[in-house]
Amino acid sequence: MSRLEEKFANLKENGKKGLIIYITAGLPDAETTVKAVLEAEKAGADIIELGIPFSDPMADGPVIQAAAYTAIKNGMTVKGVLEIVREIRKTSQIPLVGMGYVNNMLHYGFEKFTADAAEAGLDGLIVPDVPHEESAEMKAACKANGMHLVEFVTPGTTDSRISETCTTADGFIYCVSINGVTGVRKIDYSPINNVIEHVKKQTATPCAVGFGIGSVEAAIDAAKQADAVIVGSAVVKRIAEGKLAEACEFINSLRSALDENYSK
Helix, strand or coil: CCHHHHHHHHHCCCCCCCEEEEECCCCCHHHHHHHHHHHHHHHCCCCCEEEECCCCCCCCCCHHHHHHHHHHCCCCCHHHHHHHHHHCCHHHHHHHHECCCHHHHHCHHHHHHHHHHHHCCCCEEEECCCHHHCCCHHCCCCCCCCCEEEECCCCCCCHHHHHHHHHHHCCCCCCCCCCCCCCCCCCCCCCHHHHHHHHCCHHHHHHEEEECCCCCHHHHHCCCCEECCCHHHHHHHHCCCCHHHHHHHHHHHHHHHHHHCCCC
């Protein structure tokens, strides 16, 4: 099994919900990113979604957009992100999933990028601007290098599209809680929970809910049907403000709440 598969299997065996934390690579620099990942793991993160900065992050709200801008301004590149992964791998085997946009990867050369990413220690990719219908070539390149290509469902995904997605899904399925961009706000998670129920009838691939989770209460609500929750903007905002310790306290509070409410 891959690190990602092993982590989800371990969570399931222990009756726990997964906690996926998004961190922008290069915010404000590589050294801080490595430290943030390692500290997040100590605080209770199960998986890290490592953001690859891009100048036009269409799926991201203002907090992560600003973080990407700062990282790029401070010199972060795709190669720099892979160096961060290599540095993390010197001391940690936490599953790492790169989240980025296809323009960066195509400019690098997608097959070369997946090979280099796998060699560095990435376990998978999330590419929000590549729809399922156009993902076959990328999925093949990922598979050839032992990586997962994470796919998406939303409250508006049709039954037929869900079925198509489930046939090739691996790693985990990113369940977007709303139609919109990332960012903390109050959300009714019942629509995406209904979608997850439908997904789980068709695949054993774990489901992780993201977008809008900025509090303990939201994490508990979002995890109702899901195998994991994804928290980004609320953590990135604290890191951007130089409050890594506070970010880790928040991560720890999420871990504790998920365990108290869902551990079997």
